[in-house]
Structure formats: structure tokens, C-alpha cells
Amino acid sequence: MIITQLITSFIASSAFGVLFNAPRNALIQCGFVGMLGWILYYLLVERGMDVVPATTIAAMLVAVLSHSCSKYYKMPIIIFNVSGIIPLVPGGVAYNAMRHFVENDYNTAIQLSTQVMLLAGGIAIGLMFSEVVNQVMRKIGAVGR
Amino acid sequence: MEETVAIEKICMLAGKIMLVSGAETNRVEDTMNRIASSFGIENPQSYATPTGINFSVDVAATTNSLRIIRRSTDLHKIDKVNIVSRKIAGGEITITEAFRQLKEIDRENTAYPAWVQILAAGLASGGFTIMYGGTWGDFLPAFFAGAIGFTGLLSFERVVEIRFLAEFFGAFLVGASAYLFFRMGFGNLINMVIIGGVMPLVPGLHITNAVRDLMSGHLVSGLSKGVEAVLTAFAIGAGVAVIYSFV
Numbered sequence: 177m178i179i180t181q182l183i184t185s186f187i188a189s190s191a192f193g194v195l196f197n198a199p200r201n202a203l204i205q206c207g208f209v210g211m212l213g214w215i216l217y218y219l220l221v222e223r224g225m226d227v228v229p230a231t232t233i234a235a236m237l238v239a240v241l242s243h244s245c246s247k248y249y250k251m252p253i254i255i256f257n258v259s260g261i262i263p264l265v266p267g268g269v270a271y272n273a274m275r276h277f278v279e280n281d282y283n284t285a286i287q288l289s290t291q292v293m294l295l296a297g298g299i300a301i302g303l304m305f306s307e308v309v310n311q312v313m314r315k316i317g318a319v320g321r
Numbered sequence: 322m323e324e325t326v327a328i329e330k331i332c333m334l335a336g337k338i339m340l341v342s343g344a345e346t347n348r349v350e351d352t353m354n355r356i357a358s359s360f361g362i363e364n365p366q367s368y369a370t371p372t373g374i375n376f377s378v379d380v381a382a383t384t385n386s387l388r389i390i391r392r393s394t395d396l397h398k399i400d401k402v403n404i405v406s407r408k409i410a411g412g413e414i415t416i417t418e419a420f421r422q423l424k425e426i427d428r429e430n431t432a433y434p435a436w437v438q439i440l441a442a443g444l445a446s447g448g449f450t451i452m453y454g455g456t457w458g459d460f461l462p463a464f465f466a467g468a469i470g471f472t473g474l475l476s477f478e479r480v481v482e483i484r485f486l487a488e489f490f491g492a493f494l495v496g497a498s499a500y501l502f503f504r505m506g507f508g509n510l511i512n513m514v515i516i517g518g519v520m521p522l523v524p525g526l527h528i529t530n531a532v533r534d535l536m537s538g539h540l541v542s543g544l545s546k547g548v549e550a551v552l553t554a555f556a557i558g559a560g561v562a563v564i565y566s567f568v
Contacts, residue, residue, distance in 0.1 A: 180451060188448030188520075194441035195521060196343075197432050198396040214452065252403045254344060255396045258526060267523035268453050268516045274558025279565065292528070300532035 178215070185214035185263050193259040202255050205245050209260030213238035217264055228294045231264050235302025238264070243306050257303060266295040325378055327416050328360045329385050331409075334423045336367065336374045337387055338402050342395035346370065346534060346542040352406050356419075359410045370541050371549070394526070397431040435475060442471035442521040450517030455510055459517070462499060462508035466518035470495035474522060485556040491522050492560025500564050515561060524553040 189210025193203045217234035221227060242256035273288035332353045339349045349369040353376055357365035368375040371392065377384040405422050408414045414422070432438070446467025447460040455463070474491035481487050495518035503511040527550035535543030 184448040184451040188445045188452065191441040191445035191448065192521075193396075194433055195438060195445070196394040196396050196526075197398075199400050202396075202400075250407075251400050252344075252348070252396075254348065255400060258394070258396065261529060262526070263449075263452065265523075265526065265529060267520050268449070270528070270554050271516055271519055271523060271557065271561070274554055275561065275565070278558055278562035296528045296532045299529045300536055303529070303533060304536060 178218070181218050182211055182215060186211040189214075189259050189262055192262045196258055198255050198259060199251070202245075202249065202251060205249070206256060206259035209238055209241045209245065209256050210263050212241060213260055214263035227291075228298045231266075231295050232298035232302045234264055235261060235299045236305050239303045239306030243310065261299060261303065264295075264299055266292045269295065324360075324416065325362075325382075327420065328357060328362060329376065329378060331360075331416065331420050331423060332356050332365070332367070332376050333374065333385055333387055334420070334427060335402050335406060336369060336376065337389065338398055338423065338427050340369060340371070340374060340389050341392055342398040342402075343392060344399050345530060346539045347537055348399075349374070352402065356406050356409050359412070360416065371545050395431065398426055401426045401431075438475070439468050439472050443468035445521055446470075446517040448517075449520045450513050453513060453516055455513035455517065458509050459514050462502040463514045463517035466495045466499040466502065466514055467521055469498045470518055471521050485552055488522055488553055488556040489560040492519050492557040493563055495519050495522070496561040496564030519557055519561065522553075522557055524550040527553065 186207040190203045190207035192210075193206035198206055213234045216237050217230050220230035220233060238257055238260040242253050242260055245251075245256045246253040269288055270292045273285050273292055276282075276285035276288060335356055336349050336353045339352060340346075346369045350367045353367040353369075353374075354365045357367075357378065362378045364379050366375075366377050366380060372389050374387045374389070375384055376386075402423070405414075405419060405426070409419050433441075443464040447464040450459045450463035451457065470491045473494040474487050477487035477490045478484065481490075496515055499508070499511055499514040499518055502508050502514070508514050527546055531543050531547035531550055533543075534540075534546060
């Protein structure tokens with residue numbers, strides 16, 4: 177089962193890399209970043225963690241991986257984290273929320289929309305975490321010198 | 322004076338390319354300031370929002386402004402501008418050369434051919450269907466539904482000026498084809514097929530970017546991107562809902 181998830185998340189992330197017009201030589205790396213983030217999320221949720229903290233932690237992993245990729249390949253970090261974050265993005269939940277709205281099932285719809293907001297916030301916090309750690313490290317380094 | 326104008330032009334062009342290609346506002350402002358400082362401008366001021374850029378070389382100097390109408394996601398161009406800005410910072414290229422290179426980036430079309438994009442949309446749809454708990458029997462229907470929907474989005478975008486309408490039609494095509502496949506006995510879980518199929522259209526990235534902008538203090542950009550994302554989600558939901566109301 178996990179093999180299926182690995183393969184499909186790799187395909188989905190690199191395919192989104194193509195849709196976002198990522199440079200050709202970065203597509204494989206985009207796929208790997210997305211795959212590892214999704215697998216961490218998948219395993220955490222399978223162990224019974226709630227989806228919001230699981231998404232946040234997986235987004236942190238994506239941020240750290242994209243950061244190392246951007247350092248190593250000398251490309252802007254946005255190339256890697258945009259496609260890497262895609263599997264975690266609450267597109268499915270957002271869609272479900274909208275569907276319940278148009279079906280006049282407002283209670284479920286509002287619950288799902290709140291979840292979308294929380295998931296988006298979780299992703300944003302996870303992505304910013306790595307940036308903040310990076311800045312703090314740079315500042316501490318500058319003070320030490 | 323001549324040189325100042327040239328620097329302003331370079332900064333505006335770099336900022337425009339990045340903003341049109343979907344870079345974060347933070348990065349756009351940062352790149353413009355960095356280019357200006359490496360040409361010896363001491364106090365550059367830049368202000369970018371998703372719909373326009375303002376830039377001046379000093380607080381009381383003439384302000385240049387630029388209106389941005391079309392936006393998409395083009396990571397390749399962001400990368401290329403980044404390379405040029407790195408070269409400028411390293412003092413490797415002159416002002417004229419930098420301007421020439423940026424103009425070339427602005428003009429060229431680096432997008433993948435349409436059939437590659439459609440294929441990628443199909444693969445992403447199929448992949449998401451499996452990831453969200455669909456069965457392998459749903460992969461092919463989702464692949465075709467996603468590819469048809471994305472083709473619809475691409476062709477409507479050329480004809481219709483309003484992007485939300487194109488997204489509405491795209492989502493409608495996804496729903497319609499998923500329903501047709503389902504009626505033909507092709508695919509097990511129609512819900513999963515539709516969710517996978519609309520994923521290439523869903524503004525997941527905009528939602529996340531909006532929250533990021535808000536958190537980093539770019540309130541105007543964050544709010545406008547958030548509104549754009551909500552409108553897109555609404556267009557997609559409505560497009561699929563048309564199918565649900567018939568079924």
C-alpha cells in the first residue's frame with residue numbers, strides 16, 4: 177500500500193511541476209520533495225495523528241528539503257516547495273466543502289471550510305518554520321563573528 | 322541621471338517578470354531592492370502587490386508604477402530572473418547586458434507544449450485519486466477526466482477574458498466526463514474521480530501563498546490572493562455542482 181502512495185505522490189508532484197512550468201532539470205527533485213512530504217503525512221495520519229498537526233509537520237519536512245535543494249542546485253526555493261507542498265494542500269477538502277455548500281448542507285460545509293483554513297495555516301506555519309530557523313541561524317552566526 | 326533611469330527600468334522589468342510568473346511579493350520586493358543596491362542605489366523603495374508594482378530609487382524621487390493584469394505560475398522564468406539578479410549582484414554583467422537578458426526572458430515562451438501539460442494534468446489527477454483513497458480502477462477515468470478538464474481550461478482561457486469562467490467550464494467538463502465514464506461502468510467511486518480530476522484546477526497553492534503573505538506582513542497581497550483563491554474554489558465548486566444537480 178505504501179509503495180502505491182510513494183509512486184502516485186511522486187507522479188502527482190512532478191506532474192504539478194510541469195503545470196507550474198518548473199525547469200526541466202528540477203522536475204525529479206520536485207517529485208522527491210513532494211513524495212517524502214506526503215509519505216510522512218500519510219504515516220503520521222495512519223498512526224492516528226490529527227490531520228492538521230500531521231500536515232504542519234510534513235510541511236516542515238518539505239520546507240527543509242526544498243531549502244537544501246535550493247542551496248545545492250542554486251535555484252530559488254519556490255521551485256521546490258511549490259510542487260513539493262501540492263500533495264499536502266487541502267484541495268480535496270476545499271472541493272468537498274464547496275460541494276456541500278451547493279448541496280445546501282451548510283453545517284458540513286462550514287466544518288470543512290474551517291478545516292481548509294486550519295490546514296492552509298498549518299502548511300504556512302510549516303513552510304515559515306524553516307525560513308525562521310534559517311534566519312535565526314544566520315543572525316546568530318553574524319553575532320558570533 | 323541616464324543611469325538612474327536604466328536602473329529603474331531594470332528593476333521594474335525584473336519585478337514585472339517575477340510577479341507575472343507568480344513569485345511571492347516578498348521575493349519580488351527583495352529582488353528589486355537587491356538589484357538596485359548592487360548598482361549603488363542606497364535607499365531603494367519597492368512596493369509590490371499582485372496587481373501592480375511601485376518602485377523609486379529614493380524616498381523623494383520619481384516613482385515608477387506598473388499595472389499587472391495577467392498572472393500565472395511560471396517557475397522557469399523566476400529561476401532565470403534569479404540567475405540574472407545573482408550575476409548583477411556579483412558584478413558580472415553591465416547594466417545594458419542585464420537589461421538585454423531580462424528583455425529576452427520577458428519575451429521568450431518557456432512553457433511546456435500543451436500536450437505535455439495536458440498529459441501532466443491527467444497524471445496528477447490519476448495520482449491524486451489513488452492518494453485520496455480511490456482504487457486503481459479509478460486511475461484511468463480520473464486521468465481522462467483531468468486531461469479533458471484541463472484541455473477545456475486551456476482553450477477557454479484563450480477565448481474568455483474572465484479566468485473564473487474558464488475555471489467554471491473546466492470543472493464542469495471534469496464533472497461531466499466523470500459522470501459519463503461512471504455511467505459507462507468505467508470507474509468505481511465517482512466522488513474520488515471528480516476530486517482527482519479537479520485537482521489541476523484547484524487553487525491550493527493560492528490558499529497557502531495567501532496565508533504565507535498574511536503571516537509575513539504583506540497584508541494587501543495576502544488578502545487579495547485569498548479572495549482570488551476563494552473565487553476560484555467557488556467557480557470550481559459551482560462547475561461540478563451543475564453536474565450534481567442533473568444527477
